[in-house]
Amino acid sequence: MEWFASRLLRWFDEHGRKDLPWQRDIDAYRVWVSEIMLQQTQVTTVIPYFERFMARFPTVVDLAAADIDEVLHLWSGLGYYARARNLHRAAQRVAEELNGQFPATPEALEALPGIGRSTAAAIAAIACGKRAAILDGNVKRVLARFHAVPGHPGQTQTLKALWAHAEAHTPEDRIAHYTQAIMDLGATVCTRVRPACTRCPLAGRCEARSRDATASFPERRPAKAKPERAARLFLIVDSAGACLLEQRPVDGLWGGLWTPPERPVDTQAVSVCEEFSINETQIAAFHQAPPFRHTFTHFHLDIHPVYVRLDPGSPRAMDRPGVLWFAPATPQAVGLSAPAAKLLASLSTDLQEFQRT
DNA sequence: TACACGTGGGG
DNA sequence: TCCCCAAGTGT
Numbered sequence: 374m375e376w377f378a379s380r381l382l383r384w385f386d387e388h389g390r391k392d393l394p395w396q397r398d399i400d401a402y403r404v405w406v407s408e409i410m411l412q413q414t415q416v417t418t419v420i421p422y423f424e425r426f427m428a429r430f431p432t433v434v435d436l437a438a439a440d441i442d443e444v445l446h447l448w449s450g451l452g453y454y455a456r457a458r459n460l461h462r463a464a465q466r467v468a469e470e471l472n473g474q475f476p477a478t479p480e481a482l483e484a485l486p487g488i489g490r491s492t493a494a495a496i497a498a499i500a501c502g503k504r505a506a507i508l509d510g511n512v513k514r515v516l517a518r519f520h521a522v523p524g525h526p527g528q529t530q531t532l533k534a535l536w537a538h539a540e541a542h543t544p545e546d547r548i549a550h551y552t553q554a555i556m557d558l559g560a561t562v563c564t565r566v567r568p569a570c571t572r573c574p575l576a577g578r579c580e581a582r583s584r585d586a587t588a589s590f591p592e593r594r595p596a597k598a599k600p601e602r603a604a605r606l607f608l609i610v611d612s613a614g615a616c617l618l619e620q621r622p623v624d625g626l627w628g629g630l631w632t633p634p635e636r637p638v639d640t641q642a643v644s645v646c647e648e649f650s651i652n653e654t655q656i657a658a659f660h661q662a663p664p665f666r667h668t669f670t671h672f673h674l675d676i677h678p679v680y681v682r683l684d685p686g687s688p689r690a691m692d693r694p695g696v697l698w699f700a701p702a703t704p705q706a707v708g709l710s711a712p713a714a715k716l717l718a719s720l721s722t723d724l725q726e727f728q729r730t
Numbered sequence: 731t732a733c734a735c736g737t738g739g740g741g
Numbered sequence: 742t743c744c745c746c747a748a749g750t751g752t
Contacts, residue, residue: 407748408748409748409749410748411747411748411749412747412748412749412750413746413747413748413749413750414747414748415746415747415748416747416748418747419748453749453750455750455751456749456750459750459751486750486751487749487750487751488750489749489750489751490749490750491748491749491750492748492749492750495748507748508749509747509748509749510746510747510748510749511747511748512748556748559748560747560748565745565746565747593745594745594746596744596745599744668743668744670745670746
């Protein structure tokens with residue numbers, strides 16, 4: 374085995390992480406779910422979601438049989454909800470077309486929705502012992518520094534070079550440990566800021582280290598200005614405290630999740646109520662709360678909440694597909710965006726506050 | 731090929 | 742308060 378993998382594996386035996394939830398009772402399903410959850414998401418964030426998800430869906434057949442609303446419910450707050458929808462679709466395909474058996478090759482895995490090149494390799498390596506190279510954020514950082522790879526990883530040329538290095542270092546033996554090891558090194562030693570080079574098993578041949586330029590690799594992506602957006606969020610609440618939610622289109626932001634109606638800032642409460650067959654005469658009171666900012670990767674959204682209280686006894690808007698009265702006291706198992714969950718959690722408190730003022 | 735897609739932590 | 746970005750994929 375070559376120097377790189379050999380040094381890394383020796384370090385892993387002593388310092389690697391071996392007690393994460395998905396490292397117990399290893400099978401392809403558990404590894405798959407963990408890898409999807411871990412896409413663009415840190416380990417400490419994933420752990421409680423993974424535990425809840427596995428308790429509810431112990432096997433791929435359980436997941437395949439579930440309602441998508443319940444899957445999104447367990448994903449609420451984790452972000453990138455297309456991951457949950459793809460996970461559900463892939464589970465159904467595995468259960469129905471593959472007799473519940475996971476593919477064991479990177480090629481077959483990558484054919485499933487939500488599984489790309491790196492995730493396919495991770496599952497094949499960790500769960501099936503197949504030699505396959507991964508390239509996640511940790512590995513990119515380790516390799517960019519070790520080989521002093523110029524350019525930022527968003528550039529095609531840079532990405533290609535990093536993949537080539539990843540393939541070249543991947544050993545035949547102990548592939549599962551190696552895969553975990555290189556991620557662990559990036560996560561705990563070769564960190565984005567202030568890497569602990571004195572504890573690094575690869576420091577002796579690290580090109581960035583020898584140039585005393587670890588901070589220059591990988592190169593930072595050019596910063597872009599984040600657009601500012603604003604929207605009103607209408608919290609239409611009946612006398613029982615239930616709040617009207619609508620299901621968002623599956624494509625786009627918060628796809629498939631349920632949120633209070635989000636409309637342009639110049640939208641009036643009366644016109645939104647009209648959309649849901651609520652007459653103006655049924656509105657008991659409304660109140661505009663101070664806006665708060667929700668920050669996304671690509672833009673800022675200033676959310677202006679508008680609370681609309683309906684008269685007691687006034688008939689609810691008709692139940693139709695895509696419309697739901699959400700009772701915070703007895704929550705339905707549906708997916709909620711983080712801002713929606715936050716507003717619904719404090720709904721009764723906020724309403725009492727407004728009544729006083 | 732860029733861009734969209736969430737949320738929370740750290741500097 | 743603001744910026745970067747983390748076990749990436751799909752279009």
